[in-house]
Amino acid sequence: MREEHNDSKHRGLIVGIGASAGGLEAFKAFFENLPPDSGMGFVLVQHLSPDHKSMLTEILARESPIPVVEALDGMRVEPNCVHVIPPDATLTIKDGHLVVVQPAPPREDRRPIDTFFVSLAKDQSDNAVSIVLSGVGSDGSVGLVAVKENGGLTIAQAEFDHHAMAGMPQSAAATGLVDYVLQVEDMPAKLIEYRDHLALVADRKDGDGTRKDAAEHLGTVIAILRSKTGHDFSKYKSKTVTRRIQRRMQVLQADTVPSYVKHLRDDPAEPEMLFRDLLIGVTEFFRDTDAFQGLSAAIDGILERSDRPQSLRVWVAACSTGEEAYSLAITIREILDTRNANLEVQIFATDIDDRAIEFARAGRYQRVTGISPDRLKRWFYEEDGAFCPNRQIRGMCVFSVHNVTKDPPFSRLDLISCRNLMIYMDNDLQDRILRTFHYALNSDGLLFLGLSEGVSRHSNLFAVWDKAAHIFQRSDGDAAFPALPMPPQTPAANR
Structure with missing residues (x-):
């Protein structure tokens, strides 16, 4: 989860709409059912050939009830107007203005819908709407999660039977984070209802x-x-x-x-x-590259000790959909290969979210940002359009459902990674988790936290190992292990 922020300068909903093959007919159907005075601004992001002039703006302008313009760098997203991505461009939004960068990245690295949705989420928070229309692949799914995490609305296109269309809409729906799966003709009316509701409760x-x-x-x-x-x-x-x-x-x-x-x-x-x-959270492989470089040096330091371990036990708490755990596995495997070392490695990856754990176990990623081409080639294989960790990496990781705030912890651990979980908790719960981690680690074990997290209130339990990477080493300070299970903290609800 992440704190959301509202900005009083927002003037109306900004609706990002993504599509690829077949998108033109969906766009037409959408705008045929849109009133001319909705007050919303629309940004269309379609997969376009970088080598040919696009006629999308001209075609839609003939049928849309509101003006349709090609997006220009610095253009403000205006209400009752459609802004269309130009060919061979990356489109984002900042402070309500479009940012156009040309040329676009190479085809294999190009996910224009995700890129725009992620920027829309950051810029507009709960003023954002993301809509995924027809198309091949999974572009839009990652960006849609970002929109929902920041409080916005998420929609995917349905078939005639109100199930998500195959391809991009189906991939979006598979995240479990789509608010509505609708036929495209029904989307404008739903947006009007949503707009009216936000206006009704604005003064609250x-x-x-x-x-x-x-x-x-x-x-x-x-x-x-x-x-x-x-x-x-x-x-x-x-x-x-x-x-x-x-x-x-x-x-x-x-x-x-x-x-x-x-x-x-x-x-x-x-x-x-x-x-x-x-439980919504955004994660990716090797998140915070500099921190992972510091972690690599720290793990190398563990292996450099005179009493070299015969095994390495790691706990990734709040692992979400598995990217963090697999990133750690790759990091450790590369260190061992460089050292020509043979070491048993166990990575226990846990999360409260059973669906996220199922996804992590399956290990099928449509998007693998943060991984270099060399790493992708070495540690992953491609299957049916998804990238999967190879057997060597997958075999290091064990995934299970676990609640770090109340379930018994793992023990005799050399490293715990728990990043960007405690920022959502109050001081009492943070204290409880840090005492749990202190109990679970070996005497000189390491704790890897998010860049906004620290242990300042528990300096007797942890010492700074790498300040920049937010890595801490267990001290021998006395800490009482918290009672399990944690007692309920809320009053009984009337039922």
Whole structure:
């Protein structure tokens, strides 16, 4: 999860629409059903040949009820206007203005829809909408996750039977993070409803865009969620949890918090939907390259010790969909190969999200940003358009569902990686997790944290190993191991 931010300068929804093959007909159907005064700005990102002039702008302009223009660098996204990506270009958005960079990357590295959606999420937060229309492949799926993580709305195109179309829409829906799967003709009406709901509740938000009434009912919602799913979010930062509750209310167009609370109690599917929203996180291979370089040096230091280990035991807590664990496996394997060392390596990768663990076990990645071509060739193989870690890397990793806040930890560990989890938790829960990690590590074991995380409140338990990489070494300070399971932190909800 990540904190979302609202910006008062936003003037209306900005809708990013991505498509490849077959996209023209979908675009036409969308705009044929759009009123001319929606107040939204639209940005179309289609896979275009870099070698030919595109006629997309001219074709749509003849049929669209609103102006259609080709995107230019520095152009502001205007309401009631369609902005179309030019050929051979990378398109992003910053401060509501389009950024056009030419030429585009080589075809094998080109994912223009993901690139625009990710920038849209960062720039517009809950003012963003991403729509994935027909096309081959999986472009758009990663960017769609970023939009949802930042509080925006996500939509994918449906077949006639309201199942996602094969290709890009199906790949998007497979993330489990698409809010609506709709036939393209029905999308404009849904956007109007969503726009009207946001306008209705706008005066209930504070200056940061958080609904004040949602915060008032936070304890009740958390208690219901715990009773329905068994997971307790009471020690997570209240603003983050409130914004995720607010996002579910926006998707459902629930005008009042009591009406959402009733829906949460009565609809068997809603607790699971809210739970999934609370777990949204963006990850990638070798995230924070400099930090991984520091980690490589730290692992090399472990192997350099006079009492060299016969095995290496690693725990990747909050591993999400597995990129972090596989990155660690590749890092360790490369070090061992350089040293010509034969060492048993066990990487225990865990997460509270069972779907993420299933994905990690399958190890099939449509997008592998962060991996150099040499590493991709050496450690992955391609199968049906997906990149899969080879047997040597996959065999080092064991994935399992585990809640680091309440389940017993692993033990006798040389390294723990837990990055960008504690930033969502209050001080009490952070303290609990750090004491758990101290217990689980060997006497000189290492702890690898995210760049916004630290151990300043537990300097008696951990010493700085590499400040820039946020790597800490276990000290021999006395720490009482927290009781298991953790007692409930929320009042009982009325049912």
